[in-house]
Amino acid sequence: MKVLILIYALSYLCNDVVGKIQQLIYYGDYAKIGKFPYTAHLGILCYMEKKKKIPWICGSSILNQALLLTAAHCLETCRSETEIVASVGHERIMKGGVSTGHSFVLHENYDDEVLNHDIALVRLKTHIRFSSNVSRVALSKKLRPFTNKDKALVAGWGISEKGSVSARLKYVPQYVWSQKLCIKLLDSMNPGTFCASSDDGYAAEGDSGSGLVIHGYLQIGLVSYKTTLYQSIIVYTNTGFYNKWIMKESKKLMCIK
Known part of the structure; x- marks a missing residue:
């Protein structure tokens, strides 16, 4: 699913929020906007x-x-x-x-x-x-190949564990996986997508559309969805493909x- x-x-x-919601960048660190x-x-x-x-x-x-x-x-x-x-x-x-x-x-x-x-x-x-x-942000002009070692950053605004709005930007590193490994773990992948994860945290509710960036300026993807099989694996739309x-x-x- x-x-x-x-x-x-x-x-x-x-500043109000309806219902019980998670941190947007789950775990991760607080960031200064100058970095993003x-x-x-x-x-x-x-x-x-x-x-x-x-x-x-x-x-x-x-x-x-x-x-x-x-x-x-x-x-x-x-x-x-x-x-x-x-x-x-x-x-x-x-x-x-x-x-x-x-x-x-x-x-x-x-x-x-x-x-x-x-x-x-x-x-x-x-x-x-x-x-x-x-x-x-800068955009790649073509679809780039990924390895299991590519490191990128995704940032978004967070919600505290108590459910109140902190409204502070957070970020987390993401390691981009090869398409072969993504398909092996997730069974299937849409064309123009890739997956990434991290032990330090992951994108969660509210981060849809947030950019995944390498080298501090080059966007390679945007947050699309996660699966129920692996909570920390995020599927990104590949912006180079589009x-x-x-x-x-x-x-x-x-x-x-």
């Missing part, structure tokens, strides 16, 4: 059918002043009028600079049953201002008035 790494919360304009300046927190008020509105949070990465990259399942049931607020530039969510969403697009072949093509773009209405704590889609859809999204 695949488990979406997304949490439901009350309004992203307050490309990271953006997404507060989403999803407008669904029959006037139903449900709020939740996701992670994302900054592509430029107007575009963010995230997971498709963060927005899969949301209508176009959905409200999105991005917080950037600070390790504490409520102290970050705020930009509001203009529009978004999911991969046209996204499949919510098997979480295939789990990738989406968000266009911002108010542009992000770059600084020492806010910058864009580079052409990202470039094409970014241009189209920026043309929407």
Whole structure:
């Protein structure tokens, strides 16, 4: 069974959280935003059918002043009028600079049953201002091979063990596995995905869409899901595999008035 790494919360304009939820980066260490300046927190008020509105949070990465990259399942049931607020530039969510969403697009072949093509773009209405704590991530132009020794970092905002919002950025190292080993352990893998894990912690609820980065600036994946077989193994959408889609859809999204 695949488990979406997304949490439901009350309004992203307050600090309350509904129900019992896990830390977003489970275990891991607290981080300064300067180490992850490309990271953006997404507060989403999803407008669904029959006037139903449900709020939740996701992670994302900054592509430029107007575009963010995230997971498709963060927005899969949301209508176009959905409200999105991005917080950037600070390790504490409520102290970050705020930009509001203009529009978004999911991969046209996204499949919510098997979480295939789990990738989406968000266009911002108010542009992000770059600084020492806010910058864009670099994307690989092609699918790169992985070994069992590749080390990367994933960052997200956390919830304390008591269930209250800490709203502080946390990070954890991830070791990317070869596709052969991923398939051996998980039985199957969607095209354009890979898996990674760590003994130090793992991405958990609320981290969907957060970028997996190597060398401090190069994004190789984004958090998609984990399986119930292995709690610490996270499946990532391979952003290098979707580079052409990202470039094409970014241009189209920026043309929407």
